[in-house]
Amino acid sequence: MNRLKKKLTAAVIGLSMVASMGAGAYAASNLTPIKAFLNWGLSFKVNGKPFQLRDGNGGTLSPITYNNTTYLPIRSVSDALGIAVHVDNKGLIQLGETVDGISIATGFEGDNRTKDPSKTVYDGKDYKDVFLDNNSGDRSASFMLYPKKKYQKLYIQVAAIGKDIKAFNVQDSDTDIELKTKPIAMGDGLVTIEVDIGGSDALYVWAETSDGGSVFIPMTTSYFK
Template structure:
């Protein structure tokens, strides 16, 4: 019978996240250990057998060290649909996204139909409630905006308004637009509303764990003309643990507050 292969911390680090280490870094931070590949361990994830794999699709094995089994964090995070990122400069592994980081709405991969939803930089159309923005999404009847989020974000912070001559409440509804959503793609995950008198209102949607989302914009009474705008102060982020939204909860809760 073959002896179990010894593993080093360097092997473990390379398996967890691909990166290269200089000799100076290795000398200061890497400490050799005696560990074993534990090929007898199997995994059950949410009731089903699961095989962790690396980025190339090769099976991974748990590493046994001092009575505990260790598994590469990237494989586990992706299986649980938790965003993970390695910053080589700071040698930090971010599990669940970088706190405080924001990605502007118009920097995101976005799909619009260019008929019912239009992106505009026209100064006449980017003037919203007496405030000049650089870019807006213009929805005068109804429409869908699809974003590819790749599970990297917890929140969509959407700044929206109803402009003149809009007279009706407008609903902004969140849907799961992933190819794997199946029948659940028709289920409204969240619905928040903006009234004409609200000015520019901040809507916070929980998008945690979603790979692709759709925002459907329409009057709840199916009124034909709504004159809605989504402005360029909107963004995706992972929440601010120290901040409270309008409902008094932190992080990923939904809210609607005026944008000053």
């Protein structure tokens, strides 16, 4: 995270904020009625560019003013700053990285996923559940991941088998912004790649490899955080 984003994050967290994520997930006994005002007189810029507060469906939102304090919808703020926000079923809101990693196996979509013991072993260790593209020909081995703006980081492990991986890429599927790209040599072993995915809803992951080469990605040790 760059210095400007850190300053913006600190300023936003310093404000009193509310989560525009629906009260249905929380017990009614935790809700206290108040008299507040929608403050349509405020406007916002992020990094010098106008920014409109919106809900998860794209609807326009207004800040709320209550007792001389302005409350901003946390989902809109997190979208503006590219910071992940995650709410659990107990009402705990986490900004940025979560404490516990969540396996990329959750919501994984793509071919070449296998739990075949003859294919899940790398360097003497059985990873149980892996993405293994060992098809023939020069190709792009690819799949989708869906962090749904809940996570700040992706830690994904990758190994090149048989031939070097020319380029391993992670791209924001909605904006087409390339978040990470790097070559992976066979001699590198099982590489852990860290990717900043704050604000990303869907990721397109692909590896450029050659005929005779395989792409090995363990699900059990690759995770969102």
